[in-house]
Amino acid sequence: MLSEKQLDILRERRAKVLAGGGEDKIQERHAKGLLSARERLLALFQEDTFQEIATHAKHAGKHFGLADKELPSTASSSAPVSWTAGPSPRSARTSP
Numbered sequence: 001m002l003s004e005k006q007l008d009i010l011r012e013r014r015a016k017v018l019a020g021g022g023e024d025k026i027q028e029r030h031a032k033g034l035l036s037a038r039e040r041l042l043a044l045f046q047e048d049t050f051q052e053i054a055t056h057a058k059h060a061g062k063h064f065g066l067a068d069k070e071l072p073s074t075a076s077s078s079a080p081v082s083w084t085a086g087p088s089p090r091s092a093r094t095s096p
Helices: 004-018 023-031 037-044
Strands: 051-053 076-078
Touching: none
Parallel strands: none
Antiparallel strands: 051 076
């Protein structure tokens, strides 16, 4: 069982991931008329139709200056419920 200290660390990490790079970055995107990655996912999927996995995973990149960088929001999502209507995510692309 995890200690309260370990749980606090996990809560802090999750909050960092949910922040999506920080409020200033999100405001910059909004000023440009763009959504954050999380906002795009929430708009794409119906509520409770996908589950985020690997929220606390860390990247293993060592090239291109990534060795010392922390990228907290590299989680994945999976859609356990099949879609019944609407366009596929691929058809929403604007460029190849």
